[in-house]
Amino acid sequence: MVANxxxxxxYRKIFLEERPLMDVRAPVEFQKGAFPHATSLPLMIDxxxxxxxxxxxxxxxxxxxxxxxxxxSGKVKQQRIEAWSQYINQHPNAYSYCFRGGLRSQVTQxxxxxxxxxxxxxxxxxxAMRQFLIETIENASQKPMMILSxxxxxxxxxFLSKRREAIDLEELANHRGSSFGRHITAQxxxxxxxxxxxxxxxxxxAQNFPFLLLEDESHLIGRSSLPKSFYLSMQQAPIIxxxxxxxxxxxxxxxxxxxxxxxxxxxxxxxDKGWVTFEEYLLTSTxxxxxxxxxxxxxxxxxxxxxxxxxxxxxxSTTEHLTWISPLLEKYYDxxxxxxxxxxxxxxxxxxxxxxxxxxxxxKMLRI
Numbered sequence: 212m213v214a215n216x217x218x219x220x221x222y223r224k225i226f227l228e229e230r231p232l233m234d235v236r237a238p239v240e241f242q243k244g245a246f247p248h249a250t251s252l253p254l255m256i257d258x259x260x261x262x263x264x265x266x267x268x269x270x271x272x273x274x275x276x277x278x279x280x281x282x283x284s285g286k287v288k289q290q291r292i293e294a295w296s297q298y299i300n301q302h303p304n305a306y307s308y309c310f311r312g313g314l315r316s317q318v319t320q321x322x323x324x325x326x327x328x329x330x331x332x333x334x335x336x337x338x339a340m341r342q343f344l345i346e347t348i349e350n351a352s353q354k355p356m357m358i359l360s361x362x363x364x365x366x367x368x369x370f371l372s373k374r375r376e377a378i379d380l381e382e383l384a385n386h387r388g389s390s391f392g393r394h395i396t397a398q399x400x401x402x403x404x405x406x407x408x409x410x411x412x413x414x415x416x417a418q419n420f421p422f423l424l425l426e427d428e429s430h431l432i433g434r435s436s437l438p439k440s441f442y443l444s445m446q447q448a449p450i451i452x453x454x455x456x457x458x459x460x461x462x463x464x465x466x467x468x469x470x471x472x473x474x475x476x477x478x479x480x481x482x483d484k485g486w487v488t489f490e491e492y493l494l495t496s497t498x499x500x501x502x503x504x505x506x507x508x509x510x511x512x513x514x515x516x517x518x519x520x521x522x523x524x525x526x527x528s529t530t531e532h533l534t535w536i537s538p539l540l541e542k543y544y545d546x547x548x549x550x551x552x553x554x555x556x557x558x559x560x561x562x563x564x565x566x567x568x569x570x571x572x573x574x575k576m577l578r579i
Contacts, residue, residue, distance in 0.1 A: 215331035222343045226410045231302035235309050235319045244402025254315045296328050312336030344409035351412040352440040355422035361453035363544040364460030377424040383407045386433030391496040395475040404435040421579040452562040469532045
């Protein structure tokens with residue numbers, strides 16, 4: 212039988228169609244970086260791969276291949292074939308890939324063929340597909356962008372969710388981009404962040420939008436780093452400034468930082484441990500900006516947080532938290548935002564509230 216190989220020309224289609232992917236690399240490789248809609252079903256686990264790698268360095272390829280077949284044989288081999296077969300039965304349109312589209316892909320395909328199951332593997336494997344996605348980001352960096360700015364708590368994330376031409380970078384990074392911006396779940400690896408961004412850019416390009424709308428971000432969103440060329444292009448793009456009232460901003464941050472985070476920690480860890488972790492989140496987030504706040508303001512805000520936490524615990528009320536969110540805005544977020552925006556004044560093309568900004572963008576889309 213001639214091997215069924217998916218050519219490199221199909222990469223774009225694979226990602227646009229969200230094709231199920233069976234990743235037969237070792238778990239450690241998958242954890243470092245994989246693709247959306249990929250499932251780890253390794254040919255060799257980490258320990259087996261390490262042994263084969265050592266054998267390859269010491270004795271060459273043929274000895275390494277023989278050792279691999281010894282390690283993955285009998286019941287172990289059968290278990291892996293059964294896991295692959297089950298996945299393919301559930302995802303009959305799936306493709307498989309290894310690191311370079313070489314030996315591991317071929318062995319997987321051959322063993323499945325012997326078991327009466329067909330699957331095609333991807334030419335070039337993970338390495339070539341990853342390079343394709345890196346080039347996708349580079350290409351997108353050359354295309355028109357529009358940047359959404361606005362003070363902390365003004366509802367930029369909600370605004371982006373209303374726009375089809377937008378990509379939410381903070382959603383991809385699983386971080387709100389501020390000192391209090393972490394979520395309950397961990398951020399993706401840097402590679403997975405870039406891969407997810409590239410796939411979203413492919414989908415955006417496929418819809419022929421005249422420009423890409425992005426939130427104004429720093430180079431780092433939590434620990435996720437924006438690719439350099441992409442970030443530099445963002446720094447040259449026109450800016451829309453979203454405005455909202457101070458009162459609404461306070462309430463929005465109360466919901467994000469207090470109500471939602473407390474509920475999330477409790478749902479994940481239980482009432483007691485969830486409460487302790489919630490407290491730690493508020494206090495450590497404040498500690499991160501101690502230098503910018505100054506010692507006195509930092510101490511005052513932490514004291515207010517502790518008072519608010521006691522009130523929340525004893526009275527089941529969150530309104531006391533507004534007493535520290537307000538000075539946080541006034542002494543940290545707003546001065547920093549105003550300073551940063553002052554350096555971008557020539558790029559500002561519109562300012563307005565949510566409805567005004569939505570209408571402005573709608574009219575711009577019609578004019579292009």
